[in-house]
Amino acid sequence: MKPLDVAILTDTHYYSKKNWVDGDPYAFPAAREQLYRRGSEEIIRYVFDSLCEEGQPEIILISGDLTNNGENTSHEEMRELLRSLKARGKRVYVTTATHDYRGEGVSYGFDKNNRKVDVPAFQREDLRAFYQEFGRSEAVSVHEATMSYAVDLTPEYRLLALNDDKGYDHAGFTDECFDWIAAQIADAKEKGMYVFAMTHHPVLSPSPLYRLIASGDLLENGEARAKQFADLGVCCMLTGHSHIHNTSCIRSEKGNAFYDVSTSALVGFPPYYRRLRFEPDDGRIDVSTVCIDAVPGLDTDGLSLPEFTKKQFLGTVGDVLRSAEQDYETFIRLADGFSLREEKARKLRWIIRPAAKTVNHLTFGKIWRLSGSKRCGVTKREIALIKDKPVVPFVLDMAANLYRGDAALDKRCVEYRVACGFFRLCDTLSKPFSAKLRGAGIDSVSEMLLPLVHKDGLPDANYVIRFEN
Numbered sequence: 526m527k528p529l530d531v532a533i534l535t536d537t538h539y540y541s542k543k544n545w546v547d548g549d550p551y552a553f554p555a556a557r558e559q560l561y562r563r564g565s566e567e568i569i570r571y572v573f574d575s576l577c578e579e580g581q582p583e584i585i586l587i588s589g590d591l592t593n594n595g596e597n598t599s600h601e602e603m604r605e606l607l608r609s610l611k612a613r614g615k616r617v618y619v620t621t622a623t624h625d626y627r628g629e630g631v632s633y634g635f636d637k638n639n640r641k642v643d644v645p646a647f648q649r650e651d652l653r654a655f656y657q658e659f660g661r662s663e664a665v666s667v668h669e670a671t672m673s674y675a676v677d678l679t680p681e682y683r684l685l686a687l688n689d690d691k692g693y694d695h696a697g698f699t700d701e702c703f704d705w706i707a708a709q710i711a712d713a714k715e716k717g718m719y720v721f722a723m724t725h726h727p728v729l730s731p732s733p734l735y736r737l738i739a740s741g742d743l744l745e746n747g748e749a750r751a752k753q754f755a756d757l758g759v760c761c762m763l764t765g766h767s768h769i770h771n772t773s774c775i776r777s778e779k780g781n782a783f784y785d786v787s788t789s790a791l792v793g794f795p796p797y798y799r800r801l802r803f804e805p806d807d808g809r810i811d812v813s814t815v816c817i818d819a820v821p822g823l824d825t826d827g828l829s830l831p832e833f834t835k836k837q838f839l840g841t842v843g844d845v846l847r848s849a850e851q852d853y854e855t856f857i858r859l860a861d862g863f864s865l866r867e868e869k870a871r872k873l874r875w876i877i878r879p880a881a882k883t884v885n886h887l888t889f890g891k892i893w894r895l896s897g898s899k900r901c902g903v904t905k906r907e908i909a910l911i912k913d914k915p916v917v918p919f920v921l922d923m924a925a926n927l928y929r930g931d932a933a934l935d936k937r938c939v940e941y942r943v944a945c946g947f948f949r950l951c952d953t954l955s956k957p958f959s960a961k962l963r964g965a966g967i968d969s970v971s972e973m974l975l976p977l978v979h980k981d982g983l984p985d986a987n988y989v990i991r992f993e994n
């Protein structure tokens with residue numbers, strides 16, 4: 526079998542500027558977040574141009590959340606960009622997901638006073654014909670109810686482009702859909718083909734923390750489905766949705782491995798996409814990450830795009846903490862962005878303000894004293910070096926590591942050991958809730974938080990998947 530090269534992008538969240546003709550969505554407090562939708566057009570245009578340069582894969586996959594929230598204008602412009610890729614000789618395969626339609630056909634834009642206004646959006650059925658030319662028109666089989674399709678990229682490689690959106694808060698495959706999936710795999714195997722797949726939602730949780738905070742965003746019965754895929758001979762699934770750059774692996778009882786290779790949102794932090802080279806004859810898939818360092822013409826305050834998007838994302842959290850302590854009126858405005866309404870924010874001032882003050886003034890010295898030197902394995906002399914160092918930037922870095930993957934803080938450094946000591950203290954304090962945690966699939970607080978400071982095992986960005994034929 527000849528090797529096969531593909532590029533996978535996901536969660537492009539294209540947001541047409543026609544939705545804010547006079548206003549600016551980023552004047553709205555909620556708009557500064559992990560995604561940078563204001564720059565989505567520039568970023569996507571630049572990446573598409575880069576993909577048309579010499580040496581780039583001919584096959585480009587996009588696994589859903591093409592648009593902000595399904596606005597008609599966003600879809601129309603996004604499809605033009607996809608068509609421009611095809612016009613330059615690329616083969617483009619897309620699936621859509623829950624951000625590509627609204628049940629009532631209404632999304633939001635901004636008026637000149639930066640107030641949210643209704644704009645027309647796609648409903649789910651509108652997507653069928655609209656994106657037909659990006660995969661389904663070439664399919665060897667289509668599962669009509671879900672719009673999933675199987676396509677032979679070459680006579681030797683079959684892609685399953687799966688659509689798992691069972692509803693806004695529900696992702697997964699019905700047994701009937703899975704029967705169709707299994708039949709496509711069996712048919713391809715009979716023809717001696719190699720099969721891999723993409724779907725939008727994570728099949729395996731990208732981190733133990735995600736399992737706790739966003740369990741509803743995982744594919745239904747994900748681990749069981751993953752093992753089914755593995756036993757059917759599909760070991761590689763490309764996913765998106767969580768916006769987390771991660772790789773997770775599970776083995777079936779028969780010993781077959783399944784890898785969930787999830788890619789971060791193209792227009793978010795970190796601004797990444799992936800390239801994969803499949804070499805089934807050598808039993809390997811080479812996975813690499815491409816970082817978009819800069820986009821000509823996009824104003825990023827003189828920073829690189831990863832730095833800028835990180836500042837967008839984490840800056841908001843920092844602003845919220847700071848304002849909660851020092852400028853409560855600003856806090857109320859920002860709090861609306863994460864669904865804490867004004868009335869409630871005013872009511873909770875008595876607890877939010879001192880809590881924010883405590884967090885803002887936490888230092889490694891205080892955490893060390895709280896956790897105990899023995900639990901941290903850090904002596905008095907060692908802690909003296911960093912005792913006044915604030916904890917908030919460290920916590921923000923942990924959040925960044927969750928999205929960027931491959932957290933690799935030196936295990937010998939004092940910060941790492943103090944953090945571990947604190948997590949162990951949390952393990953002790955959370956013992957009364959351990960049954961609840963286990964119910965969410967979490968053994969301990971340490972298990973949940975340690976990968977955010979140092980992740981052992983499978984890398985997230987660049988690595989080789991090895992498998993037996």
Ligand SMILES: [Fe+2]
Pocket residue numbers: 536538590624766767768790
């Ligand atoms: Fe998304």
Ligand SMILES: [Fe+2]
Pocket residue numbers: 590622623624725765766767
């Ligand atoms: Fe999504």
